[in-house]
Amino acid sequence: MQYDVLIIGAGPGGIFSAWELVRRKPGMKILVLETGFPLEQRRCPIDGERVKSCIGCRPCSIMNGFGGAGAFSDGKYNITNEFGGTLHEYIGKQKALELMRYVDGINLAHGGEGVRLYSTTDTHLKKQCLSHGLHLLDASVRHLGTDVNYIVLERLFEELKTQVEFRFQTTAATVEAVGGGYRVETDKGERFEARRCIISAGRSGSKWMEGVCKALDIATKSNRVDIGVRVELPYVIFSHLTDELYESKIVYRTEKYADLVRTFCMNPRGEVVNENTNGIVTVNGHSYEDPARQTDNTNFALLVAKHFSEPFKDSNGYGESIARLSNMLGGGVIVQRFGDLIAGRRSTAERIRESFTVPTLSATPGDLSLVIPKRILDGIIEMIYALDKIAPGTANIDTLLYGVEVKFYNMEVALDEHLQTRHPGLFVIGDCSGITHSLSHASASGVHVARYIAENA
Ligand SMILES: Cc1cc2nc3c(=O)[nH]c(=O)nc-3n(C[C@H](O)[C@H](O)[C@H](O)COP(=O)(O)OP(=O)(O)OC[C@H]3O[C@@H](n4cnc5c(N)ncnc54)[C@H](O)[C@@H]3O)c2cc1C
Numbered sequence: 035m036q037y038d039v040l041i042i043g044a045g046p047g048g049i050f051s052a053w054e055l056v057r058r059k060p061g062m063k064i065l066v067l068e069t070g071f072p073l074e075q076r077r078c079p080i081d082g083e084r085v086k087s088c089i090g091c092r093p094c095s096i097m098n099g100f101g102g103a104g105a106f107s108d109g110k111y112n113i114t115n116e117f118g119g120t121l122h123e124y125i126g127k128q129k130a131l132e133l134m135r136y137v138d139g140i141n142l143a144h145g146g147e148g149v150r151l152y153s154t155t156d157t158h159l160k161k162q163c164l165s166h167g168l169h170l171l172d173a174s175v176r177h178l179g180t181d182v183n184y185i186v187l188e189r190l191f192e193e194l195k196t197q198v199e200f201r202f203q204t205t206a207a208t209v210e211a212v213g214g215g216y217r218v219e220t221d222k223g224e225r226f227e228a229r230r231c232i233i234s235a236g237r238s239g240s241k242w243m244e245g246v247c248k249a250l251d252i253a254t255k256s257n258r259v260d261i262g263v264r265v266e267l268p269y270v271i272f273s274h275l276t277d278e279l280y281e282s283k284i285v286y287r288t289e290k291y292a293d294l295v296r297t298f299c300m301n302p303r304g305e306v307v308n309e310n311t312n313g314i315v316t317v318n319g320h321s322y323e324d325p326a327r328q329t330d331n332t333n334f335a336l337l338v339a340k341h342f343s344e345p346f347k348d349s350n351g352y353g354e355s356i357a358r359l360s361n362m363l364g365g366g367v368i369v370q371r372f373g374d375l376i377a378g379r380r381s382t383a384e385r386i387r388e389s390f391t392v393p394t395l396s397a398t399p400g401d402l403s404l405v406i407p408k409r410i411l412d413g414i415i416e417m418i419y420a421l422d423k424i425a426p427g428t429a430n431i432d433t434l435l436y437g438v439e440v441k442f443y444n445m446e447v448a449l450d451e452h453l454q455t456r457h458p459g460l461f462v463i464g465d466c467s468g469i470t471h472s473l474s475h476a477s478a479s480g481v482h483v484a485r486y487i488a489e490n491a
Pocket residue numbers: 042043044045046047048067068069070096097098099100101102103104105106107108109110111112118204205206207234235236237238239242299309318319320463464465466470471472473474476477
């Protein structure tokens with residue numbers, strides 16, 4: 035075998051597995067294959083002037099490259115078992131939290147020092163939320179911000195590159211089990227072999243991962259997609275929550291359908307951005323720690339989880355179809371004022387211009403009710419009115435709704451407590467395993483697998 039360990043994907047999962055392997059077993063021969071570019075070469079061409087919307091670069095510099103989907107993310111490391119994945123179901127709650135804190139320590143030692151840790155413990159806001167049917171989930175969050183997150187990644191790479199071999203712009207095409215190890219063939223026809231293989235292909239690698247599971251007869255299941263909108267409003271409306279908690283994960287059960295609607299990815303003084311997953315443009319958000327780069331707005335997603343039962347299996351396909359519909363009508367993301375939605379009319383460029391809330395993303399004014407299924411939209415509207423009770427102004431006419439935001443969940447890969455497939459030595463971690471959906475869980479899953487490999491090397 036040419037290598038001891040092959041890692042596919044240099045997102046948080048792949049980075050932290052390499053990091054921990056090097057720390058625990060110096061001298062191990064490790065190769066990381068990555069579809070995208072090294073960090074400093076990752077550039078999204080959208081500049082708001084010459085290139086206003088997604089032009090479908092391959093690879094997409096937002097989703098691929100060193101740092102993975104997390105590189106230009108908001109860098110919010112949520113230390114909790116309440117959301118962000120179900121890693122704790124595999125490795126235990128205590129262990130999962132311990133690993134997330136370990137990752138936090140590494141981030142702090144690589145540029146994150148001095149960044150505040152927010153916590154929901156003992157907050158009076160919980161009671162205020164409960165009195166309006168809103169449930170504030172427990173978490174500690176370290177918000178690195180897009181800028182500090184970038185510095186941390188730069189420093190991690192500086193240390194890793196001397197001990198780990200990285201091949202960028204190299205996509206793993208196939209994974210084969212061969213004589214006590216694994217052979218990976220790349221899109222360039224190169225072949226690499228190793229005793230252990232860690233797949234950390236993230237959300238952008240989900241379709242490819244499905245193929246690998248089929249080829250290696252690894253069981254999978256899939257039944258969930260989250261659909262919703264990104265809400266943008268003046269920072270002051272949520273400042274009492276964001277100043278104390280930074281990110282508040284609030285869940286609401288709708289009166290009409292008893293569906294659960296939740297806030298997701300809150301970005302105080304942030305900006306709304308496009309996200310491109312396999313050519314489908316959806317919406318997301320982020321913010322900077324640096325005050326000079328902050329805006330006057332806060333944004334967050336409101337998402338409704340859609341679980342499907344037999345015979346329908348393609349929950350991601352359902353989410354994709356809805357996102358495609360918005361892309362078809364708006365050429366990308368659609369923006370609508372809350373007041374226009376309630377009045378049953380589309381937003382126009384004129385109405386958006388008149389809005390007191392100035393959009394941070396150039397999106398196409400339109401009508402989200404033509405895109406989002408009624409049941410989901412009703413739930414979002416209900417939650418906006420509920421949030422208005424704890425953050426008056428949320429239901430203002432000028433609150434902006436961007437659609438659609440879709441959280442695709444990778445199918446869940448059948449794994450044991452070591453995140454190992456039925457094939458000994460083949461591990462699946464991070465978002466492509468279907469059990470993590472966040473920076474902290476994906477990173478923690480990498481450390482977990484690395485420790486197991488190091489102990490059994
Ligand atoms: C805009 C945005 C903002 C976000 N903000 C936050 C946040 O604030 N907090 C949070 O917790 N989460 C956030 N997330 C989610 C978070 O980024 C992911 O959960 C996390 O990056 C998952 O890590 P991963 O290593 O599993 O996968 P990824 O980060 O997706 O990395 C996978 C890597 O594998 C590579 N790859 C895929 N297939 C192959 C292949 N066949 N061969 C070689 N390489 C391959 C990809 O190019 C990619 O670089 C955000 C995501 C986005 C897009």
